[in-house]
Amino acid sequence: MSEPETEALRSTFLSYMAEGERLYLCGEFSKAALSFSNALRLQNSDKNCLVARSKCFLKMGELEKSLKDAEASLEGDPTFCKGILQKAETLYTMGDFEFALVFYHRGYKLRPDREFKVGIQKAQEAINNSVGSPSSIKLENKGDLSFLSKQAENMKALQKPQPVRHLLYHPETESKRKGSLKSKKTVRQLLGELYVDKEYLQKLLLDEGSGHFVCNRERGKGNLGWMCNA
Template sequence: LNFSHEDEIKPSSFLQPDDKNCLVARSRCYLKLGDAESALKDAETSLQDNKCFFKGLYQKAEALYTMGDFEFALVYYHRGNKLRPELQEFRLGIQKAQEAIDNSVGSPSSVKLENKGDVSFFHKSNGVRPKNLNHSHKRESKKHGRKMDKSEKRAKELLGELYSDREYLEKLLQDEDLIKGKIRTGERVQDLIVGCISYLDTRTAFWQQQKPIYARQRDRKLMQQQWNRVLHKPPSDPTRYVLNSLEEIDTALSVGNTESGLKKARELMKAVKEWSEEVLPNKREVLGNLHSYIGNALMDLGNMDKALHQHEKDLELAKKGDLMDSKSRALDNIGRVYARIGKFQQAIEVWEEKLPLACGGLENAWLFHEIGRCYLELKLYREARDYGSRSLMAADEISDEKWQLNASVLMAQAELKLGNYKACVTHFERALDRAKLLQDVSASEAIQKVNTDIPILLSHSLPHPSHHPSRLWPFL
């Protein structure tokens, strides 16, 4: 369900407009362009022959959500979830639609009704004309003026900096000479300006529907009050609350909602730090998990220094609590940060410390391979070959073809740098076999390209193999 073609979106370029998958893909394009109505139309067309087509259901729900029709969007998210409960997208859709509905209407408990105002409606008419009836039209007119002022103020708050752009566009419409002109494509300037204003008005309506200003102010106060209570009074079942929160954080990070996951992790950490170990017996372990989540999120966002600090905090807590699994996780992540920033020697030292804690052949295959890659970067080719061999042995033990492929490539690269071309060819041939079994076309093509260069290397006298950089990089 993921859509990643963001460079160039051309809804008209689909070759099979009647194919339901093409319709769904074009619907995504329309959503990217802000044309929710066309997106909805394509989604509905994709469902004509098969009402249970889950991709069409999801796309229809997305279009309805974008249009601000949260209730119907929720219906279709639920239908899709019933058909394909294993798909995370439907669960997230249900959650965001429900939140949008709550944000629009607010919860009943947060609205307090008061018995003030004009109650004369509830009294029986006695035939007496109210004294102030003659002024009703004038008062209504004033109310209407005030209402317009509030509407403009609300639009200004919702649009923010874009509000000045909207005002500028409205001023341009008053320039009669300008609006009569045309741009290069033949489109009238007036139509272009009106279209821009219409788009901003549509966005204003959508944002107001999704989160009214009054609801934001009211809910912010309520949330602050609730948060203050949470800090001093934990939930009735803290362990269940923490587990559910950790699951939400893990889900957010897994589906790529990095900033959302990071925010939730920080909020949970703030709460957990205020609780005693009597309330939450595994407090240290939970904090370690949160440091790990925050570190991974920061690493995904490219903030390596802060990511490293978080993983070091995780390691510190693991050592204090003698938590071996947590220590292994922290060392794993610290090594990954070092490798990402090019500090290969530090990565090797950290990962070698993790080696005794590794559990299972798969983790060993990965760990040996990563250490070998670091040695290859440091031009220590014998060490790289040795760790490649250890990675291959671990992969053979569990018959993991992917890691057999990666380990074989690593060994081939090391042998190539050492000038052992026959051994290099042997490892590349084994890697090629694994790539074909895995149906990895790009890997197969890259290996075959390098293999064609090996005979050339064998037939020439080369000053030193390291002068000829490898064209092939591991496939992870």
């Protein structure tokens, strides 16, 4: 290609770039992107043009295209600050705050200016808002947690010293006990797995409150029974 032709292409490229920048400032992002695309047909690896078109795509909501152009601008030069900033901005808009923060920091190390500093602050704030800080987390005792609280209170009550119990057993109560056994099966069916917990708590209550029972046989005036003392 002769020098005049190269100069003509260069002039045309700059014309497309200037037109794209003008349209971008006017808010004509779609037309601006078209102008930058025409410029890239002449110089497909121009970093500044790729970043400019990436900005247009970002404004248009075409985030994948914006990210692709931003990454393409870094292929030849990973330290290209405009490309790093544009990639960070696109990632932030996409909601990838952690990756955006990485590129904001990377750009700030290369060029510690206000744009990267503001980017770091807003990305960090977005991360904190999305995951929450430990100090902002409050545990509330409601729902299923209330069951755990009540269970803890019951266990605490069981650990308190219990008064001495005197249990009197008479033969005539045997018929009542047999009647209660008939309903035991029904209770087991109704409670299901909770029946085991019920029996355990009852046993625990007796063990904690009464210890080991010692039974002595006594005779009354007209009745024969068992007196069990702790």
